[in-house]
Amino acid sequence: MENLTKMEQLYEGKAKKVFATSNPDLVIVDYKDDATAFNGEKKGTIHNKGIINNRVTNHLMKNVLEPAGIPTHLVEEISDRETIVKKVTIVPLEVIVRNIIAGSLSKRVGQPEGVKLGSTVLEYCYKDDDLGDPMVNEYHIVAMGWATKEEIDTIAKYALKVNELLTDYLKDLNIELVDFKLEFGKTSDGTIVLADEISPDTCRFWDSTTHEKLDKDRFRRNLGGEEDAYKEIMKRLLGE
Ligand code: UDP
Secondary structure, rough: OOOOOEEEEEEEOEEEEEEEEOOOEEEEEOOOOEEEEOOOEEEEEEOOHHHHHHHHHHHHHHHHHHHHHEEEEEEEEEEOEEEEEEOOOOEEEEEEEEEEEOHHHHHHHHOOOOOOOEEEEEHHHHHOEEEEEEEEEEEHHHHHOOHHHHHHHHHHHHHHHHHHHHHHHHHHOOOEEEEEEEEEEHHHHHHHHOOOOOOOOEEEEEOOOOOOEOOHHHOOOOOHHHHHHHHHHOOOOOOO
């Protein structure tokens, strides 16, 4: 890796800051311990969450997804909380993949959490906090110009492949992948890559035996033990 200088902050989100670098095609993401839920209404801190989410995301992208042909924005982890990633234009969609009914789907269809779905469900939400991230379909996405038909087909194909890869990988660690959210970006040459993070903030992870929640639902629902749950995920995935 060339000698890269961290420059001005470009953006601060709910869980991460993004900094420019001396290379216009690369940025540095810096993961925070800040936790929010319900579109920013609930705020708190989860000690060392930034470190865990940085390391878990990079581990999954580097060792599970990239080797299986999923292109990601990952370039290099440079510290516990900081990673060099490709600069992308984020496709303004939350791409949600579901294997088991939970969360908003449970409310929408009036079925209890924990029921296994007959087949994988893919959902898209338009990323707009003021609108509360409304669910949209592929027709909206193409008609609104958020992505082309080809791009959304690629995104769907990658999202379903990520689900297969992560489900299989986590099964061996006694973790059930209930559902998760992905974000994709476009590099300067127009390539679609997986961006953002894959962590207990963005996935529902249940212990396969006890069905204990090992993710951000502990914080969202005031269950307590969120720090231990994040640590447990790090331990199962990274062995530490
Ligand atoms: N999710 C996320 N960010 C969001 C909304 C959802 O990472 O802004 C993740 C969430 O952690 C879960 C999945 O997407 O793993 C499905 O979430 P759901 O639609 O059930 O919404 P929630 O119940 O979290 O409001």
